[in-house]
Amino acid sequence: MQGTRSIRLQNKKEDAIKLADFLHSCATTYKIPDSAYNDLRLVLEEVFINIASYAYDKDDIQMISVDLNDIDDGINITFTDTGVAFDPLSYTYDDMESADHSEGGMGIHIIRSLTDHQHYHRAGQSNVFTVTKHYTKHNKE
Numbered sequence: 001m002q003g004t005r006s007i008r009l010q011n012k013k014e015d016a017i018k019l020a021d022f023l024h025s026c027a028t029t030y031k032i033p034d035s036a037y038n039d040l041r042l043v044l045e046e047v048f049i050n051i052a053s054y055a056y057d058k059d060d061i062q063m064i065s066v067d068l069n070d071i072d073d074g075i076n077i078t079f080t081d082t083g084v085a086f087d088p089l090s091y092t093y094d095d096m097e098s099a100d101h102s103e104g105g106m107g108i109h110i111i112r113s114l115t116d117h118q119h120y121h122r123a124g125q126s127n128v129f130t131v132t133k134h135y136t137k138h139n140k141e
Contacts, residue, residue, distance in 0.1 A: 055083020
């Protein structure tokens with residue numbers, strides 16, 4: 001196993017490109033197969049864009065930490081931000097289909113469908129959201 005790699009990004013939507021580059025740089029080291037890589041790239045973008053868009057006031061530039069932790073059968077990815085407390089797992093797909101549903105919500109459905117486990121908790125003033133993706137690691141060098 002390769003341990004944990006981390007990146008800190010500003011809560012600006014354009015930093016999503018840096019996050020995608022970071023995942024790409026970890027893919028070979030963590031032996032992420034292409035199918036899992038594509039899922040993870042979409043998940044990272046969904047989570048990051050949601051934090052950047054909704055966790056802070058428009059002009060409040062803050063940092064978002066993203067940690068990739070190699071595990072035996074896949075990867076854990078943890079997002080930590082100090083924005084407004086928000087548990088994305090409190091929304092269900094049924095909530096999105098209701099007549100009084102407001103805009104949004106599809107992102108968490110995508111995240112749930114592309115990852116095997118999700119966990120949210122509040123640690124002091126921080127939102128901590130972790131997703132786990134299981135896969136068989138490839139042996140490409």
